[in-house]
Amino acid sequence: MASATKFYDFAPLDKKGQPVPLEDYKGKVVLIVNTASKCGFTSQYEGLEKLYKDIREKHGDSFQILGFPCNQFAGQEPGSEEEIQTFCQVNYGVTFPIMGKSDVNGANANPVFEWLKQEKPGLFGMKRVKWNFEKFLVGKDGKVKERWASTAKPESLEKAILVELAKAEPKA
Template identity: 50%
Template sequence: MEATATSIYDIPVTALDGTAATLAPYRGQVLLIVNVASKCGFTGQYKGLEELYRTHKDRGLVVLGFPCNQFMGQEPGDAEEIKQFCSLKYDVTFPMFAKLNVNGAEAHPLYKYLKSAARGFLGTQGIKWNFTKFLVDRSGHVVGRYSALTEPSKLTGDIERLLAAPA
């Protein structure tokens, strides 16, 4: 499935444990999709992402983490190492998925879809670094793209507006 998927919920993904999945279980929720890495200067954002998730999950926010090793090899671990790191270092409870590529010919269809729906600075599509964030409304529309420089706490207003909006 390419970036022409009819819905973000149709795109196949793989859970961190290797299980095949889609984003269909998150239909009707606000999604914050982030490419993450454990050895990045922005890795501390895991704390803020977890805080957003815990604060807003009962109202319908789900943070989805997608490890990526495309930026200076900053996510070298396998699935078990990623799981251990996230759990022990940041007490991550939001859903994590299998490592994937966000750029290039091998970019995952989810990221092709996200980049097509929300372009970056000056209309670029490429992901510039780890911890780029995409905000998706309850209807599955990509409504925001935020750079790695954007701290998770800065998304609170946008997230609260989406959570308050009718589905």
């Protein structure tokens, strides 16, 4: 695992291969989702985008979704970075950032996901992502607050996100 010990220590790559310092999201609520374009859960992009727009309409940029395309589950994200971006925008009108394609399990797993899985193991303490569209909620304090399985519909996450948004800013 990387030497980073806090959410804000990471700088995953964006769709162009440029590092995105998660420090930029300090004091914000962030939903991290591993995504795929050819999955039974792909239609969740629509719900994620609605959730993103609805919450940002009331809370501004205090809320962020970051999608991480992953091809580790039955090869359901085979496209190039450009193809993935086009697919998300054309088919679902996605406006939240879709990051660079990443592994979420195994030796080449994105360090962000290694950290997320350590902080919030899954069912029975499982320290791996089970399938596409697993979701992790990071609070304003940079701690993982919730983890949801692929089957959790985006609209069902709203209450937990709003609870985190209502919390006071962490002391520096």
